[in-house]
Amino acid sequence: ETGVTQTPRHLVMGMTNKKSLKCEQHLGHNAMYWYKQSAKKPLELMFVYNFKEQTENNSVPSRFSPECPNSSHLFLHLHTLQPEDSALYLCASSQGLAGGPDTQYFGPGTRLTVL
Amino acid sequence: GQNIDQPTEMTATEGAIVQINCTYQTSGFNGLFWYQQHAGEAPTFLSYNVLDGLEEKGRFSSFLSRSKGYSYLLLKELQMKDSASYLCAVMDSNYQLIWGAGTKLIIKP
Numbered sequence: 001e002t003g004v005t006q007t008p009r010h011l012v013m014g015m016t017n018k019k020s021l022k023c024e025q026h027l028g029h030n031a032m033y034w035y036k037q038s039a040k041k042p043l044e045l046m047f048v049y050n051f052k053e054q055t056e057n058n059s060v061p062s063r064f065s066p067e068c069p070n071s072s073h074l075f076l077h078l079h080t081l082q083p084e085d086s087a088l089y090l091c092a093s094s095q096g097l098a099g100g101p102d103t104q105y106f107g108p109g110t111r112l113t114v115l
Numbered sequence: 116g117q118n119i120d121q122p123t124e125m126t127a128t129e130g131a132i133v134q135i136n137c138t139y140q141t142s143g144f145n146g147l148f149w150y151q152q153h154a155g156e157a158p159t160f161l162s163y164n165v166l167d168g169l170e171e172k173g174r175f176s177s178f179l180s181r182s183k184g185y186s187y188l189l190l191k192e193l194q195m196k197d198s199a200s201y202l203c204a205v206m207d208s209n210y211q212l213i214w215g216a217g218t219k220l221i222i223k224p
Binding site: 004040041042100103105106108109 | 119123145146148150155156157158159160163165202204206210211212213214215216217
């Protein structure tokens with residue numbers, strides 16, 4: 001595997017389900033990010049991790065819970081979601097610590113549909 | 116507030132040239148990025164400008180004017196595979212990326 005991978009690629013869940021999104025980066029990077037991408041809207045930064053430590057939480061509802069066990073893996077745990085949470089969830093990583101002029105590299109995303 | 120503006124959609128012909136504009140108003144400036152995103156795929160890095168002027172990379176060029184808060188992405192010799200969304204993003208004074216909503220580029224034969 002190379003680059004940034006995400007699983008699953010597609011997910012359909014009910015509002016009472018609990019599911020998790022997984023991201024893995026094979027680039028040796030130190031920072032990882034979760035973004036939400038809705039149709040015709042700018043990417044919304046959700047969470048940032050530097051060396052496994054969360055440094056950013058952009059007022060994300062508690063029904064989204066991130067986990068970063070090491071600098072290569074990032075999870076997004078989902079529970080009690082709403083239909084408006086349906087979107088493409090993108091994971092990204094960057095070489096340096098978030099907080100510097102670094103290029104971010106993205107995974108292909110998980111297309112989430114909440115029924 | 117911080118704002119990035121780019122056209123929602125553009126159409127161009129195969130073999131032609133197209134220019135996608137991006138204007139920004141941000142708290143500070145630490146560079147401007149362009150990404151390409153094909154439908155259902157990851158955004159992929161195209162270019163980074165931090166100084167004024169034109170950066171050329173094959174068929175793609177990116178221009179920046181910091182005094183005008185303006186950038187453009189120039190695509191030459193368009194190919195069908197260039198049909199994609201093009202995302203403009205500015206890194207602000209806190210090194211956070213502020214994103215535009217993207218420009219969907221449609222290439223016609």
